[in-house]
Amino acid sequence: MPAVQTPTLRDVADAAGVHPATASRALNPATRGLVNAETARRVIKVAEGLGYRPNPIARGLKTAKSSTVGLVIPDLTNPLFPPIVRGIEDVLEPAGYSGLIVNTDNDLQREQAQIELLRSRQVEGLIVATAMIEHPLMERLHREGVPMVMVNRRPEGLDVPSITPDDASGIEMAVAHLAALGHRRIAHLAGPSTTSTGLARLRAFRNAVRDRDLDADPALVVTCERWSEAAGAAALRGLLDSGTELTAVVAGNDLIALGCYDVFAERAIECPREVSVVGFNDMPFLDKLAPPLTTLAIPHQQIGAEAARLLLDAIAEPDRPARSVMLPLSLIVRGSTAALA
Amino acid sequence: MPAVQTPTLRDVADAAGVHPATASRALNPATRGLVNAETARRVIKVAEGLGYRPNPIARGLKTAKSSTVGLVIPDLTNPLFPPIVRGIEDVLEPAGYSGLIVNTDNDLQREQAQIELLRSRQVEGLIVATAMIEHPLMERLHREGVPMVMVNRRPEGLDVPSITPDDASGIEMAVAHLAALGHRRIAHLAGPSTTSTGLARLRAFRNAVRDRDLDADPALVVTCERWSEAAGAAALRGLLDSGTELTAVVAGNDLIALGCYDVFAERAIECPREVSVVGFNDMPFLDKLAPPLTTLAIPHQQIGAEAARLLLDAIAEPDRPARSVMLPLSLIVRGSTAALA
DNA sequence: CCGCGTTCTGCAAACGAGTGCAGCGTGACG
DNA sequence: CGTCACGCTGCACTCGTTTGCAGAACGCGG
Numbered sequence: 001m002p003a004v005q006t007p008t009l010r011d012v013a014d015a016a017g018v019h020p021a022t023a024s025r026a027l028n029p030a031t032r033g034l035v036n037a038e039t040a041r042r043v044i045k046v047a048e049g050l051g052y053r054p055n056p057i058a059r060g061l062k063t064a065k066s067s068t069v070g071l072v073i074p075d076l077t078n079p080l081f082p083p084i085v086r087g088i089e090d091v092l093e094p095a096g097y098s099g100l101i102v103n104t105d106n107d108l109q110r111e112q113a114q115i116e117l118l119r120s121r122q123v124e125g126l127i128v129a130t131a132m133i134e135h136p137l138m139e140r141l142h143r144e145g146v147p148m149v150m151v152n153r154r155p156e157g158l159d160v161p162s163i164t165p166d167d168a169s170g171i172e173m174a175v176a177h178l179a180a181l182g183h184r185r186i187a188h189l190a191g192p193s194t195t196s197t198g199l200a201r202l203r204a205f206r207n208a209v210r211d212r213d214l215d216a217d218p219a220l221v222v223t224c225e226r227w228s229e230a231a232g233a234a235a236l237r238g239l240l241d242s243g244t245e246l247t248a249v250v251a252g253n254d255l256i257a258l259g260c261y262d263v264f265a266e267r268a269i270e271c272p273r274e275v276s277v278v279g280f281n282d283m284p285f286l287d288k289l290a291p292p293l294t295t296l297a298i299p300h301q302q303i304g305a306e307a308a309r310l311l312l313d314a315i316a317e318p319d320r321p322a323r324s325v326m327l328p329l330s331l332i333v334r335g336s337t338a339a340l341a
Numbered sequence: 342m343p344a345v346q347t348p349t350l351r352d353v354a355d356a357a358g359v360h361p362a363t364a365s366r367a368l369n370p371a372t373r374g375l376v377n378a379e380t381a382r383r384v385i386k387v388a389e390g391l392g393y394r395p396n397p398i399a400r401g402l403k404t405a406k407s408s409t410v411g412l413v414i415p416d417l418t419n420p421l422f423p424p425i426v427r428g429i430e431d432v433l434e435p436a437g438y439s440g441l442i443v444n445t446d447n448d449l450q451r452e453q454a455q456i457e458l459l460r461s462r463q464v465e466g467l468i469v470a471t472a473m474i475e476h477p478l479m480e481r482l483h484r485e486g487v488p489m490v491m492v493n494r495r496p497e498g499l500d501v502p503s504i505t506p507d508d509a510s511g512i513e514m515a516v517a518h519l520a521a522l523g524h525r526r527i528a529h530l531a532g533p534s535t536t537s538t539g540l541a542r543l544r545a546f547r548n549a550v551r552d553r554d555l556d557a558d559p560a561l562v563v564t565c566e567r568w569s570e571a572a573g574a575a576a577l578r579g580l581l582d583s584g585t586e587l588t589a590v591v592a593g594n595d596l597i598a599l600g601c602y603d604v605f606a607e608r609a610i611e612c613p614r615e616v617s618v619v620g621f622n623d624m625p626f627l628d629k630l631a632p633p634l635t636t637l638a639i640p641h642q643q644i645g646a647e648a649a650r651l652l653l654d655a656i657a658e659p660d661r662p663a664r665s666v667m668l669p670l671s672l673i674v675r676g677s678t679a680a681l682a
Numbered sequence: 683c684c685g686c687g688t689t690c691t692g693c694a695a696a697c698g699a700g701t702g703c704a705g706c707g708t709g710a711c712g
Numbered sequence: 713c714g715t716c717a718c719g720c721t722g723c724a725c726t727c728g729t730t731t732g733c734a735g736a737a738c739g740c741g742g
Binding site: 075258285 | 347394395396397398399401402407416417418420422423424426427430434439440441442443444458460461462463599602625626629630631632
């Protein structure tokens with residue numbers, strides 16, 4: 001037990017010779033105007049002298065505010081998320097908020113439980129980065145007035161602010177890049193169809209291929225079970241085993257692209273000489289791969305920061321209409337794509 | 342504003358026809374024995390029916406416990422940490438605890454501020470993964486009785502539980518491996534000398550080199566300013582520019598090793614033909630690099646889990662003497678190390 | 683039948699801060 | 713000199729839960 005009990009508002013009040021209520025008002029900038037400037041100054045000084053820190057728990061009980069928001073992500077271990085989280089915390093912190101992180105492992109059951117947990121901890125809002133298409137839970141929360149913003153997915157039919165990279169034009173850039181290199185039979189290893197991102201990118205891919213008059217062979221599109229290396233590898237194996245010809249692949253994300261690398265190694269396929277690959281997300285260290293992966297860079301940190309700002313806005317003014325942001329991304333050309341021989 | 346106010350203990354009590362105090366006792370397993378089994382069952386049932394969730398804030402106010410612990414890490418963006426954090430949360434969650442994460446960016450100033458923030462949020466304990474050697478702050482906290490455990494560093498002179506990988510034998514394995522491949526002039530790019538990990542590995546390196554009668558040229562040891570790619574690259578450049586001969590390098594960690602890769606690319610040095618490299622930590626995706634990096638794998642998740650268990654113990658029994666754990670690590674041999682020609 | 687012990691339940695006071703309301707004193711104005 | 717307004721401060725209650733204590737109900741032995 002700490003020898004020095006942290007001083008309470010009452011201690012400050014006593015030391016300053018005022019009533020706790022007065023001390024409370026003096027210390028709170030919003031109500032400071034109610035007390036005599038001189039008194040306020042004295043109280044503040046005493047508070048500083050004592051090293052007084054308001055107890056956020058007590059404050060939270062009264063005000064029903066916790067100065068905490070929940071961050072719902074699939075898996076912190078996925079390199080996509082840490083930078084986003086950093087971005088979020090960087091704007092939360094100066095605002096006096098903290099983020100409580102939970103991992104859902106993309107499991108609906110778990111997601112529900114975790115969000116329940118967050119709510120019981122009285123979070124004031126939610127930043128949701130899990131991209132399941134089905135969102136009965138989200139709908140309910142939204143109806144109940146829980147402020148939230150979605151990251152990386154657009155909430156179709158839900159009036160919720162969201163912040164997403166411009167998936168469509170990203171895929172468009174990837175396909176354009178490959179087409180310019182002479183590729184005509186481009187495969188797409190799509191992300192899970194249960195995720196909005198997976199679907200959005202798939203649609204964009206189909207459009208891009210059509211617009212450019214490339215081979216639109218349906219066999220060239222395979223959907224992965226998960227956003228993972230293993231799933232990407234499995235998908236590519238299936239594609240190759242089916243005898244489908246292809247000279248390039250647009251992967252749903254970087255992890256799926258990494259799965260392709262595994263298959264290339266297994267089957268002694270040379271990348272990019274035989275097959276070009278482009279990923280999505282620009283995870284860290286992709287430039288160190290063999291070959292360095294061409295990919296689409298999304299401004300992770302910025303996404304996080306923007307999401308946090310949107311959420312703080314939503315908390316401050318719950319009735320403001322949802323404002324959504326779409327961030328541009330850029331194609332990072334590296335060694336995994338090359339002109340067709 | 343939520344249409345459905347979440348039910349309070351009072352609501353449950355009313356619905357069950359008992360006093361809130363009784364409901365409280367019935368719902369709390371520790372005090373359940375005090376109430377009639379039948380009554381308890383009824384209360385519990387009603388609580389479930391209403392979807393009652395105890396308000397941890399109110400509870401925290403009364404009990405001065407927040408069911409929250411602070412996780413102090415240098416930078417979530419460093420791939421070393423997410424798995425550790427997962428490990429931590431995996432054991433915190435079933436225990437009803439949550440972790441509040443802060444990033445210090447290895448800045449003492451910032452660390453202090455962040456820990457202050459955690460304390461003001463009434464965390465019950467701290468898991469500290471920042472490895473600065475200087476720890477006046479830690480000492481103070483420890484004296485004040487804040488339960489804490491250290492991860493990845495041994496708190497010299499501080500009676501605090503810690504959980505660390507066996508740095509010494511790891512480095513020993515790396516050097517042994519290189520020696521077996523015929524290397525005699527092995528360089529060490531040490532981590533910052535302000536970190537305990539950096540020092541421990543450096544010492545271990547010196548010992549290993551001496552024990553094996555390898556070239557113990559002091560010029561072969563360079564200390565990096567930071568645990569980063571850039572610092573690693575700078576260190577290696579300095580080493581090469583000084584004209585020091587070397588055929589292998591033991592990097593302080595994987596990021597530093599990655600910095601070496603950058604320098605190899607700049608100067609057209611072939612790895613592993615000309616220079617072998619071994620890293621430390623086994624970050625994700627190292628197997629995809631060119632060449633795949635030989636490194637020391639530490640059981641990240643397990644470290645986190647163990648740390649969390651230690652902390653919960655310390656919280657439950659503050660007076661129990663500090664118990665420290667050292668986890669074994671294993672050498673993962675990949676393509677970045679080869680026999681001397 | 684009394685007294686005592688058990689077992690259970692209710693009462694009320696906390697925990698630390700926020701806040702509507704009343705009341706104090708002062709100064710100004712009629 | 714009385715009245716009123718205004719600026720400031722204090723009182724007391726509240727948030728949801730826990731917990732020491734009192735007391736009710738009951739059984740049982742003496």
